[in-house]
Amino acid sequence: MNRHARSRTTVYVAGALALLAAATGCTSGGDSGAASAALVPASGSPASGSPATAAPSRSAGPSPSASPTGGPAAGDAAAWAKWHLTPLPPAPPAPADKPVKLARTGPVPVFSEVKTSDKVVFVTIDDGAEKDPKFVEMLTDLKVPVSMFLTRDIVKDNYGYFKPLQALGNHIHNHTVDHAQMSKVPPEKQKSEICDAQAALTQQYGTPPLLFRPPYGDGANTPALNTAVQQCGPRAVVLWRESMQIHDMQYQAADKKLRAGDIVLAHFRGPKDLKGETMTQMFGELLARIQEQGFAVARLEDYIEAPAA
Ligand SMILES: [Zn+2]
Numbered sequence: 001m002n003r004h005a006r007s008r009t010t011v012y013v014a015g016a017l018a019l020l021a022a023a024t025g026c027t028s029g030g031d032s033g034a035a036s037a038a039l040v041p042a043s044g045s046p047a048s049g050s051p052a053t054a055a056p057s058r059s060a061g062p063s064p065s066a067s068p069t070g071g072p073a074a075g076d077a078a079a080w081a082k083w084h085l086t087p088l089p090p091a092p093p094a095p096a097d098k099p100v101k102l103a104r105t106g107p108v109p110v111f112s113e114v115k116t117s118d119k120v121v122f123v124t125i126d127d128g129a130e131k132d133p134k135f136v137e138m139l140t141d142l143k144v145p146v147s148m149f150l151t152r153d154i155v156k157d158n159y160g161y162f163k164p165l166q167a168l169g170n171h172i173h174n175h176t177v178d179h180a181q182m183s184k185v186p187p188e189k190q191k192s193e194i195c196d197a198q199a200a201l202t203q204q205y206g207t208p209p210l211l212f213r214p215p216y217g218d219g220a221n222t223p224a225l226n227t228a229v230q231q232c233g234p235r236a237v238v239l240w241r242e243s244m245q246i247h248d249m250q251y252q253a254a255d256k257k258l259r260a261g262d263i264v265l266a267h268f269r270g271p272k273d274l275k276g277e278t279m280t281q282m283f284g285e286l287l288a289r290i291q292e293q294g295f296a297v298a299r300l301e302d303y304i305e306a307p308a309a
Helices: 003-021 077-082 133-142 152-167 188-205 221-230 277-292
Strands: 110-111 120-125 148-152 171-174 236-238 242-244 248-251 261-269
Touching: 077 133, 077 188, 133 152, 133 261, 133 277, 152 236, 171 188, 188 221, 221 236, 242 277, 261 277
Parallel strands: 110 236, 120 148, 120 261, 148 171, 242 261
Antiparallel strands: 242 248
């Protein structure tokens, strides 16, 4: 099946699978369901058109800064060896012409993969429950880019934990106030779930989140959710193609293989939710699964053109 056909299939099944996914809690089993959608406007218009705008090209955010703790440089074999890992291939330069172009107004696109021929995948980490200092050390050493989708009430006891991760160039995005299952709550509540989280994350981290992810992927393709996202500021709904468990990934593709541009979901989780494994062990296994398949990890925001201010 070609990519276009695959995307159409995932759009079709996203709603049903999201409901299945919702049966598991995010802190234990997860946003691990197969919620997925291609890059389509959620307003019901056809999938064929690009949501491109005339917005001038600009990056969605800052580049990674130097390690504040003087950790090893990216690609440093010693850094990877410290974590008992084989280095990933280096990511190619960020594309000048971004495959995803976001508009300043109107319906927001919903996507679970980025159209690119670069042999890269994108890692996203959700919720924010586990705040393991070792994970900050790990990302400082390895410089693997991640995008964080944080839930306000799960991170509000320690907003500061995520600031060193942000300082590495990683972006923070919106994952609601309290992890509500969006299709089960009325439109006004969906709006407050997104807008209140947007306000808190903007205040804490200094930048309005550009992207939104509904818990469990639930409701992603509904008009009510799309409207709420538009009212609150994020300009896209981001789902996923693979979901990291403890030792392996759950794939939506029948052949259980990564594809260029796939978005991978993981969670900030610790031993309580990982059968004794730590966040860094889980993340190391995630990187090993990606390395085995020959992919680099690129920064999602490097492939997205933010709307013109
Ligand atoms: Zn979640």
